[in-house]
Amino acid sequence: MDTATQTKPVADQTILDHLFRPMGVDGVYARTQAYEDVVDALQRLISRHRPDDAEAFRFPPVMSLRQLEKQGYLNSFPQLLGCICALHGGEADVNAAVERARQGADWTAETTSADLVLSPAACYPIYPIASERGAVPEEGLTFDVAADCFRHEPSKDLDRLQSFRMREFVRIGAPAQIAIFREAWMQRAQAIAESLQLPYHFDRASDPFFGRVGQLMAANQIEQALKFELLIPVRAEGGPTACMSFNYHREHFGKTWGLFDEAGELSHSGCVAFGIDRLTIALFATHGLHVDEWPRGVLEVLRLQ
Amino acid sequence: MDTATQTKPVADQTILDHLFRPMGVDGVYARTQAYEDVVDALQRLISRHRPDDAEAFRFPPVMSLRQLEKQGYLNSFPQLLGCICALHGGEADVNAAVERARQGADWTAETTSADLVLSPAACYPIYPIASERGAVPEEGLTFDVAADCFRHEPSKDLDRLQSFRMREFVRIGAPAQIAIFREAWMQRAQAIAESLQLPYHFDRASDPFFGRVGQLMAANQIEQALKFELLIPVRAEGGPTACMSFNYHREHFGKTWGLFDEAGELSHSGCVAFGIDRLTIALFATHGLHVDEWPRGVLEVLRLQ
Numbered sequence: 172m173d174t175a176t177q178t179k180p181v182a183d184q185t186i187l188d189h190l191f192r193p194m195g196v197d198g199v200y201a202r203t204q205a206y207e208d209v210v211d212a213l214q215r216l217i218s219r220h221r222p223d224d225a226e227a228f229r230f231p232p233v234m235s236l237r238q239l240e241k242q243g244y245l246n247s248f249p250q251l252l253g254c255i256c257a258l259h260g261g262e263a264d265v266n267a268a269v270e271r272a273r274q275g276a277d278w279t280a281e282t283t284s285a286d287l288v289l290s291p292a293a294c295y296p297i298y299p300i301a302s303e304r305g306a307v308p309e310e311g312l313t314f315d316v317a318a319d320c321f322r323h324e325p326s327k328d329l330d331r332l333q334s335f336r337m338r339e340f341v342r343i344g345a346p347a348q349i350a351i352f353r354e355a356w357m358q359r360a361q362a363i364a365e366s367l368q369l370p371y372h373f374d375r376a377s378d379p380f381f382g383r384v385g386q387l388m389a390a391n392q393i394e395q396a397l398k399f400e401l402l403i404p405v406r407a408e409g410g411p412t413a414c415m416s417f418n419y420h421r422e423h424f425g426k427t428w429g430l431f432d433e434a435g436e437l438s439h440s441g442c443v444a445f446g447i448d449r450l451t452i453a454l455f456a457t458h459g460l461h462v463d464e465w466p467r468g469v470l471e472v473l474r475l476q
Numbered sequence: 477m478d479t480a481t482q483t484k485p486v487a488d489q490t491i492l493d494h495l496f497r498p499m500g501v502d503g504v505y506a507r508t509q510a511y512e513d514v515v516d517a518l519q520r521l522i523s524r525h526r527p528d529d530a531e532a533f534r535f536p537p538v539m540s541l542r543q544l545e546k547q548g549y550l551n552s553f554p555q556l557l558g559c560i561c562a563l564h565g566g567e568a569d570v571n572a573a574v575e576r577a578r579q580g581a582d583w584t585a586e587t588t589s590a591d592l593v594l595s596p597a598a599c600y601p602i603y604p605i606a607s608e609r610g611a612v613p614e615e616g617l618t619f620d621v622a623a624d625c626f627r628h629e630p631s632k633d634l635d636r637l638q639s640f641r642m643r644e645f646v647r648i649g650a651p652a653q654i655a656i657f658r659e660a661w662m663q664r665a666q667a668i669a670e671s672l673q674l675p676y677h678f679d680r681a682s683d684p685f686f687g688r689v690g691q692l693m694a695a696n697q698i699e700q701a702l703k704f705e706l707l708i709p710v711r712a713e714g715g716p717t718a719c720m721s722f723n724y725h726r727e728h729f730g731k732t733w734g735l736f737d738e739a740g741e742l743s744h745s746g747c748v749a750f751g752i753d754r755l756t757i758a759l760f761a762t763h764g765l766h767v768d769e770w771p772r773g774v775l776e777v778l779r780l781q
Contacts, residue, residue, distance in 0.1 A: 192533065194535070194536075194539060194540055194543070195542060195543050196591055196592055199536055199538055199540070199592065200536070201533045201535055201601055201602075201605055202533065202535070203532075204531070204532040204533075207532070207534050227509040229506070230506055230507070231499075231507075231637075231639035232639060233501075233504055233537075233558075233594070234499055234501075235500035235501045236584070245583070246574060246578075249570050249573065250563060251562075253538075253592070254584050254587050255559070255560060255628075256560075256561045257557060257559065257628040258555060262687045265554050265555055265686065266687060269551060272545065272550050273551075279541070279561065279588070279589040282561065283584070283585070285558060286501055287558070287638075289538070289560065296506055297506075299499075299500065300497050300499075300506060319537050319624060323562040333592075335536075382567045382570070383567070
């Protein structure tokens with residue numbers, strides 16, 4: 172479909188007001204039942220497309236700081252990371268911090284790392300788990316993972332939440348296996364978007380690498396076609412929003428976590444990621460605020476009627 | 477049932493190994509499909525018991541630091557709070573922190589508050605939302621809320637996760653309405669535990685208030701019978717585990733958030749909280765590792781067959 176001709180009849184703020192309740196911080200919202208019903212329906216739709224051989228894991232919203240550091244996240248996206256800090260030390264130390272808070276001072280300066288971060292993507296915890304199984308089998312490995320993710324970029328934009336849900340299918344194996352997986356998923360994603368009557372297009376993309384050095388990393392990622400995105404117009408103004416991504420990590424995670432096949436070759440990896448909240452918002456932005464008025468075909472695909 | 481006579485045929489570590497995969501930090505686990513299937517079934521069971529007039533909200537795992545401070549959490553449980561901190565400042569500052577990390581130094585000391593915390597309980601964000609609606613109606617308010625919660629208490633114990641899921645029904649209204657709600661839910665919870673063939677008992681309880689002053693607050697809470705817990709034997713050794721709680725907050729949240737009825741009387745509140753992960757672990761600890769071998773009646777109640 173030609174996304175440029177789409178009209179957006181509902182204002183962004185109206186969508187936000189309808190689906191969410193503010194929680195006092197930009198990009199962090201309480202979610203209504205009407206919204207969650209579509210989230211659940213979408214998750215079930217994606218489950219029906221799950222590869223037969225996929226093993227599922229669900230991760231909590233937090234993960235090990237050390238594991239994330241080890242895979243180099245800090246070098247690429249330090250500005251987005253949410254670290255978890257806590258008051259350590261004895262009763263006197265903690266009481267002193269609380270007393271400081273009572274006087275209106277910034278007691279959070281007293282906190283120190285709890286060895287945890289908020290997961291910035293759903294697939295990061297799967298690679299160390301995969302690495303504990305010994306050699307990657309000839310047919311490769313496939314996982315179905317999901318997590319509540321966090322990126323520290325407060326915004327009032329409809330399509331930029333600080334806390335959001337990500338679902339991924341992850342493939343670990345030989346380069347050709349990853350390529351076939353990614354290509355098949357770009358086809359399948361197109362079929363899913365069409366069945367949901369969402370206007371979309373694909374584009375090469377880059378991750379939000381930090382700073383001037385990051386600009387070079389991003390350019391390199393685009394040149395090598397390591398990331399594609401499926402974009403859907405969500406906001407009334409500005410460009411369309413990346414709602415799914417199709418990623419080839421090359422040997423990045425294999426090297427970090429020691430993932431080798433039985434012949435000793437370094438394994439590659441790739442993933443398809445579904446931005447569950449963005450897809451849900453895209454459905455409301457495209458089809459309107461009231462689910463019972465959505466096109467019959469969309470409701471059938473989502474099994475919402 | 478007499479919990480003392482229960483046998484625990486499966487060792488705690490065997491249960492952990494079967495349901496979870498380690499993620500490199502104590503009390504933080506990847507959850508298997510077998511485990512998540514029971515979590516989902518339990519959530520649906522609780523939904524079938526949802527009060528008819530309840531309005532549902534689902535919260536992200538993070539909430540406003542200011543809102544949590546305002547309701548006095550820091551005075552009571554400062555040791556449990558997970559603050560979210562991030563690298564702020566310009567490119568040079570962030571790069572300097574990343575460089576420090578590269579040299580093995582603690583770069584997290586450079587982070588500052590992102591104005592967010594990990595929610596320590598599912599109901600905290602609902603009171604400010606309720607307060608924006610004007611006067612509490614005569615019939616009171618009832619909410620169905622859920623969140624991934626966090627408490628900073630790293631442990632290898634089967635029943636003490638740092639990141640866990642909590643579901644709550646919350647009641648706001650006159651003191652008598654809260655009392656009736658809590659009493660009814662203690663009856664209903666008993667029926668649910670019995671239908672799941674879980675051995676249990678009730679006890680007066682206190683929250684984990686911090687320090688010496690906290691001991692007085694805890695004693696006061698027990699004396700006033702503000703908190704009851706439904707406890708189930710989960711671990712092979714040690715006492716039973718609180719899997720549900722029945723709480724009367726008196727005017728605490730009403731006062732904090734300005735919740736009044738139409739006559740100007742301060743509203744009270746109470747909640748019933750379901751420890752979704754603890755209840756799920758209790759089911760596996762009681763009925764064994766393999767769901768298809770659980771008592772037929774339990775599977776029927778959970779609609780797992």
